[in-house]
Amino acid sequence: MKIEPQHVVSLTYDLYVKQEDGTEGLAESATQEQPLTFLFGAGQMIPKFEENLSTLSTGDTYDFVISAQEGYGEFDEEAVANLPLEMFKGTNTPQIGEVLPLQDNNGNRFQGQVVSVTEDSVIVDLNHPMAGQELHFKGEILNVRPATPEELTHGHAHGPDGSHAH
Numbered sequence: 150m151k152i153e154p155q156h157v158v159s160l161t162y163d164l165y166v167k168q169e170d171g172t173e174g175l176a177e178s179a180t181q182e183q184p185l186t187f188l189f190g191a192g193q194m195i196p197k198f199e200e201n202l203s204t205l206s207t208g209d210t211y212d213f214v215i216s217a218q219e220g221y222g223e224f225d226e227e228a229v230a231n232l233p234l235e236m237f238k239g240t241n242t243p244q245i246g247e248v249l250p251l252q253d254n255n256g257n258r259f260q261g262q263v264v265s266v267t268e269d270s271v272i273v274d275l276n277h278p279m280a281g282q283e284l285h286f287k288g289e290i291l292n293v294r295p296a297t298p299e300e301l302t303h304g305h306a307h308g309p310d311g312s313h314a315h
């Protein structure tokens with residue numbers, strides 16, 4: 150079956166990014182046993198990732214590169230936030246390198262990695278961990294099926310066979 154909006158796609162992928170020595174290293178993957186399953190065209194994936202898959206069908210393999218700009222964005226030196234240490238009262242003081250789940254005033258969830266901790270504040274880097282990276286994807290389309298009415302209502306896939314309702 151061909152990949153189209155309102156269809157659920159299951160695929161394998163290996164994501165390679167450039168390492169400090171210039172060679173590509175495997176950053177993430179999804180296997181045949183634990184594929185990535187998602188509702189195509191629902192805005193859950195990088196738009197360019199879906200665009201590259203849009204001509205494929207079950208059984209096809211793929212191999213493409215997405216620029217940093219069309220992936221997780223360029224690295225932004227100014228994307229740091231200074232959080233008052235008081236926010237963490239009653240919990241453990243964040244450690245450098247720790248990734249914190251955060252939420253803005255509009256309820257949008259995002260993550261920040263702690264880059265330093267001072268006497269009264271915690272400074273977090275808000276760049277996506279893969280910001281500034283060219284993304285090299287390789288994989289295979291394992292299955293494409295029409296989404297169930299429930300999946301379309303929820304706006305996400307309910308697992309490879311649509312039975313994992315929630």
Ligand SMILES: [Zn+2]
Pocket residue numbers: 303305307314315
């Ligand atoms: Zn659901």
